[in-house]
Amino acid sequence: MLGSSRWLVMSGILVAGLLASFAQANYPPPERLTGMNPCISKQTCHECIQTPHCAWCAAPKFPEKRCFLPNINTKIFATCPPEYTLNPDNVFSMLRHRNLTKGGYAAGGGGAGGGYDSIEGSYSNFSSSSSSSSHFHKESSSSGGSRRQEAVQMWPQEVNLKLRINEAYRMSFAYSQAEDYPVDLYYLMDLSKSMEDDKKKLSDLGQLLVESMSKITSNFRLGFGSFVDKVVMPYVNTVPKSLIEPCDGCAAPYGYKNIMRLSQDTSKFAGLVRNASVSGNLDAPEGGFDAIMQAIVCRNQIGWREKARRLLVFSTDAGFHYAGDGKLGGIIKPNDGLCHLDTRGTYTHSSLQDYPSISQINLKVKHNAINIIWAVTEEQINVYKRLMKHVEGSFAGKLSDDSSNVVELIREQYDAISSSVEMKDTASSAVKVKYFSSCLGTGPAVETSKCDGLKVGTKVEFIAEIEVTSCPANRSEWKQKFDIYPVGINETLTVNLEMLCDCECERQGHMYEEKSPECNGVGTLKCGVCECYDGFFGKRCECSPHQELTGFDKHFQSCRPDNTSLVDCSGRGTCACGQCECEERDNPKEVGTMKGVCVSLRSD
Template sequence: MQPHFATICNIDLNKNENNFNNRLERPCDGCEAPYGYRNHMPLSTNTSTFTSEVSRAAVSGNLDAPEGGFDAIMQAIVCRQQIGWREKARRLLVFSTDAGFHYAGDGKLGGVIAPNDGECHLSDQGLYTHSIIQDYPSISQINHKVKQNSINVIFAVTANQHSVYEKLAQHIEGSSSAVLSEDSSNVVDLVRSEYSKISSSIEMKDNATSNIKVTYHSSCLNGGAEIPTAKCDGLKVGDVVQFTAQILVTSCPTDPREWNQVIQIYPVGINESLIIDLEMLCSCPCERPGAIGYEKHSPKCNDHGTLMCGICECDDMHFGHNCECSTSDVHTGSDKDLVCRPDNTTQVDCNNRGTCLCGVCECEKRQNPEEIISGKFCECDNFSCERHKNLLCSGPDHGTCECNHCVCKAGWTGSACDCRASNDTCMPPNSGEICSGQGECECGVCKCKSTSEGRYSGKYCEKCPTCSGRCQEFSNCVQCQMYKTGPLKDENDCATNCTFVPIGEEKIVIDEEKDEQLCIFYDEDDCKFTFKYSEVNHKVEVHAQQERECPPKVFMLGIVLGVIAAIVLVGLAILLLWKLLTTIHDRREFARFEKERMNAKWDTGENPIYKQATSTFKNPMYAGK
């Protein structure tokens, strides 16, 4: 079934802000007046047309934070012809937003009190015409229309709104929510991921009333026994999953008109369903006098009751399935009940697992004929014993369940017959103590103990990875024989105290099958040497690393001289830098002084205050004669 996508482009008209006429007409410069919902184009495979419509979509504004997204969702669901939904397709509706939503009741703030009718109200231009006529849809209305039209809703919202829409998705069948990036760059991956989740899972639902209980069973893709489940995950295209539905009438409705019901069983998000016409037999003709099957003082009831629909209704003096018991023959009053109770403190007959008939408990029958309830007071059964690995009393080879307890067969013990009676499985193959003397045998399995040296492990507690073992004993000999170091480095001491010769290897590798022990030590030169040993037929075999792993030598005198030289060089470099900076500064100051001196004019003119000592006067009347 091919997926069928629809996206919603929505602008909230804000029913509660009709008084802001100017802002409603022009919410912003160059913006179109707000509208509730517009269907720009029907569903199509023409991507170029879709791109063109998106680019030409008019921009509008919103006068409050929440949006009228529910109006848009409702119209996109119910206007099937205008949207272009196909009949045989999985329908996906992607709702993208970065804000909250208005829901039923918000319209009353703007004087819109008519409830949403859940019908299509799109004009020829694709505009929603009832934005200010009727209220927003409620969540339950959206959920009802989603189930009615088999649509999966994907809420692609920004991170700040994801928690709100995640809770909303829990109340709308077949919907999911995911985080959309701020620039919507991940929208394709988001839709692909959410569609993969939806298409790989199938869940069965029904519209049964409270008087009817529908139980689903399926093995999904496990191929084993059916388990109670209505959902299967991890499906791929071509997988076939079978569900079994069990319908149980829990009670008869008080209204006889509800005795005939039509139940619809359907997979979520898929436009297919199974219709069941159910007729409840809540009133039988055989319960009325004169009908076939109604017989007073019937011989089938030992002449002490009325046979109705095959069941005896006994008189006041008799009881039992066939009225075979007399109250006078058994006991009277409360004594009759005590006969079917183990003691005076018990308040129920036959441990509530049977019926008290004529002072004798008749235990109830189980659906599985192999499961039997027994005992004088129905206190025993053969199915309530302890289980091991989901097997009753560990299976028929180990024991049987008798009166709520496991009776084990020879060779087995324990409350669930899961323990071996012998300790043979705890004995090491090469003889020795039980669990190598380092543990206890419980149920045929060694439970190893922990000591101050370390914790023992292995099937027979024969291993101790953290224990030192004989490593310390062999270390001195390995040092003197391989590396000529250690307390026994003297040849005489080494030959006297060492009884083995280690085998040199380039690299020490542990062989688990030979039960080898790894030993690692550091000598007085801080060098690491590694060796391993094993004991075969009480003979010790030691393999040691040929060369020690020593840290590189550090020349302290060179480091000290290098540090001193570095300090001296840094000091000289700082002095030279200081001298260079001061020289540059002085030269700049001297150059500026020379420039100012060259520009000075005070030494090239005359002093206006200065007067010569000689004064010369001319007689204007003198003509030179």
């Protein structure tokens, strides 16, 4: 008898081992299954469509898995009625798409020659509703019938995009540099005493600068401003006599002055530079960041145009004060990034608020599409080259001791700026944008946002790969607008993005029913499934804590083999009141149920 009992125990252990082996051999662990088919574990429509390539069946009393891969789960796809199959596609359309133009003039009457030309483009991967437009805004000149054609350097200009989560969409766009594009150049000069000889040389070279830039564009405007530093200790000497004349022949110290507004009357430039007085200060760094901030944000006072290449030439032989340095003079109020110029063009808040930070300068440069050229002496060039990395679209060039090479420097830096294009965007953290282009080559596109070697009229095609990486918690952020733009050019491609984060049937309307009979009157039917009210659960809200098995967690865990599993009933059944209802097989004998597991027990 004892031997018989020992045999029964050993047989039980063997049978249990065989069942476990069957479960492992004939059905993969839930984690492996989820990895192969990410759809099966999704219990709601919004979870399903947020999973790439998954579709949802919203039909009532649907016997199969609702979230499925249409190309793989063909049985489910065929079983679900088409009107209940929810599988939203990414949708792209163009709103504004004027053709690229070379600029120049359209001949008319006695107008200037050089006729207008448009750059046609064909992009096969755009939708048929997105054909190119041939309508252009025309700006008439006041003279003899000639009309100036507004340059269009980005194509298209605005698009709509509906996008599923984690499904990247590739969108083509193009850039072309227009000829005779307007240029605004604002020369911002350090007029501390050490720059006196540089001022003289700049006034002598003023006309040469105008002539050089006129070879680039016939639509050139020039402006001039100067800076010293904050008029407080320890930056300048505040002894009353020194506040009047800080050095022999010097003017009273000041923070920043806008001396000449951007103007086509460039003959004034040399005279104003020649007559501008130098001043003096105590410490080596200057208040150039205060001046840059005002020169950028005071758009009306400076005269920046909407459609122009904007250059700010910053000339100095010294370093710069930045955010936090104001504390040395007892100034603790942060820089507000706003315009504070009086009617004479003088910065009124120099001693009232701190210097801007590098990041503030960079933000304003980006928002206003300005290229800064750091024209600095040899001892400062390394500092400003490092600054280039933190101020978008800026370039550093080395001035000679008396600034005699300033014209060549500006022309050289302008050529470097205009012969390359770099794409940036203002997308939020929930949106990832990658750029691809073959630039001027004919090979396959590679990942890059920058192309060099451009000439007037050269068209560069880019591909923007846009992917929504997550749905923001705030529903209002599911619709976003961001710009793709070439650095330093005030033209953009605006993307109106709608994130497909949920299903319409999860909101009141079609396939949405509160207190639905399908949910035993204690739940809302959404997209074919029940969302149970508090105190009820189960496929049709048929379970409650008052039944034999008490507590939600107890029911929930009864359908999973252990606490680490993420899938009910191994993905081959549904959990009903703490028990697995396994899916029917073609051969009913194939299905076996263990704790929280629906396994296939195949027999040879």
